[in-house]
Amino acid sequence: MSRGVSMTGAPRAVVLTAPDPSWADRFAAERSRIAAIFSEAVRIEHIGSTAVPGLLAKPVVDILLVLPETPPMPERVRAMEAIGYEHLGEYGIVGRTYFRRQRAFHVHAFPVGHIEVERDLLFRDHLRADPDRARAYAELKLHLAAIAKDQVEYSRLKRPFVDETIEQARAAGRDISQS
Numbered sequence: 411m412s413r414g415v416s417m418t419g420a421p422r423a424v425v426l427t428a429p430d431p432s433w434a435d436r437f438a439a440e441r442s443r444i445a446a447i448f449s450e451a452v453r454i455e456h457i458g459s460t461a462v463p464g465l466l467a468k469p470v471v472d473i474l475l476v477l478p479e480t481p482p483m484p485e486r487v488r489a490m491e492a493i494g495y496e497h498l499g500e501y502g503i504v505g506r507t508y509f510r511r512q513r514a515f516h517v518h519a520f521p522v523g524h525i526e527v528e529r530d531l532l533f534r535d536h537l538r539a540d541p542d543r544a545r546a547y548a549e550l551k552l553h554l555a556a557i558a559k560d561q562v563e564y565s566r567l568k569r570p571f572v573d574e575t576i577e578q579a580r581a582a583g584r585d586i587s588q589s
Contacts, residue, residue: 447489457473458470458516535586554567
């Protein structure tokens with residue numbers, strides 16, 4: 411179910427695809443490559459919609475890399491570049507170090523304790539545990555992909571749902587230490 415083209419044939423700002431069971435395997439393989447570079451990593455987690463079984467998503471595997479501190483040492487950045495990643499600095503989120511590879515993998519590196527670590531894991535875990543919430547998110551994503559003019563607007567429009575889901579996870583007593 412690729413949603414990359416509108417009914418008129420014009421390109422869409424956001425491309426969503428049907429769930430792909432290979433996303434978990436792709437994460438596992440990439441996790442190994444990243445762990446070889448960042449031996450000091452505290453956590454390397456599969457996040458985002460591709461980490462929620464059965465959820466449609468942009469066909470990009472998002473990876474959360476939790477480090478004792480960021481930004482990573484220059485030799486680690488060079489090692490990521492050597493395996494095909496582009497280093498984009500904070501890329502809009504203070505405290506993050508962002509890498510992307512061929513629009514297939516996005517690595518979000520944060521220091522231990524950064525608020526985005528908790529948010530990403532709570533959101534993922536709550537969607538995994540609540541199929542109704544995951545279904546509602548899929549419906550919202552389809553709607554927003556149809557109306558958003560670009561990726562920035564799409565992300566901005568999803569934010570209230572994401573924030574509400576994170577609050578639901580907190581209210582349910584979800585604990586990211588066990589993720």
